[in-house]
Amino acid sequence: MRIRLENVTKEFxxxxxxxxxxxxxxxxxxxxxxxxxxxxxxxxxxxxxSTALNLICGLLTPTKGKxxxxxxxxxxxxxxxxxxxMVFQSYALYPHLNVRKNIMFPLQNLKGGDxxxxxxxxxxxxxxxxxxxxxxxxxxxxxxxSGGQQQRVAIARALVKRPRVLLLDEPLSNLDxxxxxxTREEIKRIQTETKITTVFVTHDQEEAMSxxxxxxxxxxxxxxxxxxxxxxxxxxxxxxxxxxxxTPPINVFNGSVRDGxxxxxxxxxxxxxxxxxxxxxxxxxxxxxVISDKGSFSCRLKAVEVMGRDTSxxxxxxxxVDGTAIRSIVSSEDSRQVSGDTVRFNxxxxxxxxxxxxxxxxxxxxxxx
Amino acid sequence: MKIGRYKAWIYLLPAIVxxxxxxxxxxxxxxxxxxxxxxxxxxxxxxxxxxxxxSYVLHDPYFLQAVKNTFIIVIITVPLSTAIALMIAxxxxxxxxxxxxxxxxxxxxxxxxxxxxxLVFMIMFKKTPYSDGLINGVIKLFGGSSIDFIDGPYWAKxxxxxxxxxxxxxxxxILILTSxxxxxxxxxxxxxxxxxxSRFRTFTAITLPMISPMIFYLxxxxxxxxxxxxxxxxxxFGTDLNSAGMNTIVGYVYDKLYGDGGGYPSFASAAALILFxxxxxxxCINLLISRKSSNV
Numbered sequence: 001m002r003i004r005l006e007n008v009t010k011e012f013x014x015x016x017x018x019x020x021x022x023x024x025x026x027x028x029x030x031x032x033x034x035x036x037x038x039x040x041x042x043x044x045x046x047x048x049x050s051t052a053l054n055l056i057c058g059l060l061t062p063t064k065g066k067x068x069x070x071x072x073x074x075x076x077x078x079x080x081x082x083x084x085x086m087v088f089q090s091y092a093l094y095p096h097l098n099v100r101k102n103i104m105f106p107l108q109n110l111k112g113g114d115x116x117x118x119x120x121x122x123x124x125x126x127x128x129x130x131x132x133x134x135x136x137x138x139x140x141x142x143x144x145x146s147g148g149q150q151q152r153v154a155i156a157r158a159l160v161k162r163p164r165v166l167l168l169d170e171p172l173s174n175l176d177x178x179x180x181x182x183t184r185e186e187i188k189r190i191q192t193e194t195k196i197t198t199v200f201v202t203h204d205q206e207e208a209m210s211x212x213x214x215x216x217x218x219x220x221x222x223x224x225x226x227x228x229x230x231x232x233x234x235x236x237x238x239x240x241x242x243x244x245x246x247t248p249p250i251n252v253f254n255g256s257v258r259d260g261x262x263x264x265x266x267x268x269x270x271x272x273x274x275x276x277x278x279x280x281x282x283x284x285x286x287x288x289x290v291i292s293d294k295g296s297f298s299c300r301l302k303a304v305e306v307m308g309r310d311t312s313x314x315x316x317x318x319x320x321v322d323g324t325a326i327r328s329i330v331s332s333e334d335s336r337q338v339s340g341d342t343v344r345f346n347x348x349x350x351x352x353x354x355x356x357x358x359x360x361x362x363x364x365x366x367x368x369x
Numbered sequence: 370m371k372i373g374r375y376k377a378w379i380y381l382l383p384a385i386v387x388x389x390x391x392x393x394x395x396x397x398x399x400x401x402x403x404x405x406x407x408x409x410x411x412x413x414x415x416x417x418x419x420x421x422x423x424s425y426v427l428h429d430p431y432f433l434q435a436v437k438n439t440f441i442i443v444i445i446t447v448p449l450s451t452a453i454a455l456m457i458a459x460x461x462x463x464x465x466x467x468x469x470x471x472x473x474x475x476x477x478x479x480x481x482x483x484x485x486x487x488l489v490f491m492i493m494f495k496k497t498p499y500s501d502g503l504i505n506g507v508i509k510l511f512g513g514s515s516i517d518f519i520d521g522p523y524w525a526k527x528x529x530x531x532x533x534x535x536x537x538x539x540x541x542x543i544l545i546l547t548s549x550x551x552x553x554x555x556x557x558x559x560x561x562x563x564x565x566x567s568r569f570r571t572f573t574a575i576t577l578p579m580i581s582p583m584i585f586y587l588x589x590x591x592x593x594x595x596x597x598x599x600x601x602x603x604x605x606f607g608t609d610l611n612s613a614g615m616n617t618i619v620g621y622v623y624d625k626l627y628g629d630g631g632g633y634p635s636f637a638s639a640a641a642l643i644l645f646x647x648x649x650x651x652x653c654i655n656l657l658i659s660r661k662s663s664n665v
Contacts, residue, residue: 057563059562079562080563080566086563092554092556095579096579105564105574109566109570157564
């Protein structure tokens with residue numbers, strides 16, 4: 001099912017009781033989540049991603065704007081009538097009920113014509129348990145299970161009513177690193193099998209990149225970019241998106257465009273064709289550096305970190321914003337050439353982005369080879 | 370290694386000494402007294418040993434009346450006060466804005482002296498030749514005839530007693546239950562809402578099980594407290610509880626020790642041990658029930 005948000009704004013009264021200010025948690029959200037896709041709302045804490053999720057599930061109602069499920073306006077509909085299943089960060093499994101009773105809980109709420117017989121309930125519970133592969137844990141209490149198992153139970157409970165939308169709030173943040181990778185693949189598998197439109201909230205860009213069909217990058221209540229993970233990475237709309245995605249993070253420099261040439265410090269990096277003249281911000285992905293004796297960009301070598309397949313070269317340049325060290329990833333063969341105090345790079349134009357110094361918006365350019 | 374073993378005992382010594390001196394020794398002493406016939410605390414002598422004290426106490430109509438009174442107070446006030454306190458606590462937690470104000474108001478009786486409250490109750494309920502009292506005024510307003518709640522029929526006196534007990538024990542229970550309700554994680558309620566859980570089911574299937582340890586705590590301490598009631602009765606009916614027919618078991622023990630018909634530590638000890646057995650049995654039953662229900 002498609003989910004469409006039309007100019008949705010959510011304001012909260014300020015914590016400071018004396019002022020009449022409002023906090024805008026979601027600012028004019030306007031996007032569509034396509035049917036049957038796994039979509040992540042990605043952003044730093046406080047960016048409004050959880051608010052957006054709560055608006056979709058109906059725990060919050062928007063101050064302005066409308067929310068549509070397919071063509072139905074659900075803006076004023078309470079959560080139980082929207083047909084959503086939600087998994088909370090803390091899982092919210094009822095501690096006094098065993099797994100079977102937890103999963104059955106939503107079914108027991110059905111009234112009137114929707115009411116199910118005991119056999120129907122049991123078969124639905126077993127079906128949901130099978131999807132998340134917890135059939136052998138049905139008699140356990142939540143506290144007798146690991147975090148990963150609890151997570152599965154929570155997903156089963158959200159799925160048992162066959163929701164039109166599955167919502168996951170930071171589903172992996174309470175798990176340890178190894179389980180996290182396992183569980184995110186699990187979520188992807190469950191989503192692919194059930195084909196339920198799934199929205200999940202995360203602050204971890206790696207998580208979002210690895211399993212989503214579509215990423216919605218948010219900051220301060222605003223949507224900054226929507227796109228497929230690779231597209232958002234390769235083609236960031238602004239400096240924030242470029243910085244937020246990718247490990248190691250993008251390297252950011254103060255640069256300038258003069259007479260069709262891009263400079264970082266005094267090094268002329270490349271000849272470019274673009275409309276902007278003067279100071280700009282240059283972002284270069286770690287994999288955009290190519291070691292070369294005659295390279296155009298010279299940096300002071302600090303360290304060479306061997307990682308096996310690749311090598312990470314840590315260097316410094318005065319033009320680096322905030323003086324942060326530059327991290328570049330090069331192949332192990334190339335790194336053998338590195339020695340002495342200075343390292344020289346050529347920059348791959350496809351891995352280099354130019355941003356406006358004031359607005360931090362992306363400036364498109366064409367590299368001249 | 371050897372020193373280590375003694376060390377633990379040395380650390381425990383102060384506590385053990387005080388507990389032995391002021392808890393264990395008196396307990397054993399009471400136990401011994403209860404089997405010594407005609408024990409005289411001044412001379413420290415007795416006629417003999419046996420079950421005569423128990424037999425006397427169990428055949429004493431005053432004691433039987435006290436047991437009856439105590440049981441009525443316990444059976445009425447413990448469940449009722451817990452249930453009403455739960456309702457008030459639920460109401461309080463659903464009005465976040467003025468919650469603190471009401472919490473203070475409901476807590477006031479707890480910090481008020483019980484004798485002072487008793488006095489107020491007496492004035493409200495008492496019927497004198499000069500005035501019918503506030504409550505009777507209200508009863509008359511609705512067309513009833515006035516009743517003497519303090520010196521009148523047994524049921525009227527018991528009503529005042531239970532009402533007073535409820536009033537006194539409620540604040541603590543409200544306080545405990547409001548904090549228990551506040552400690553239930555809000556996400557459970559959000560999850561329940563998304564699943565379309567009715568309010569009634571949210572309460573019975575989520576709230577109640579989650580605060581059940583606190584409810585059991587209140588019921589157990591409530592039983593123990595109500596069985597030990599005495600000062601509340603004195604506050605309303607004065608020290609001569611036997612003639613008012615409103616004595617309690619603890620009141621009986623006190624009377625046998627120091628009251629007008631007092632000076633019988635053996636009878637008092639026997640009555641105290643009977644009370645102990647009752648409280649012990651009830652508490653065991655309570656614990657069994659709570660353990661069973663928390664395993665469901």
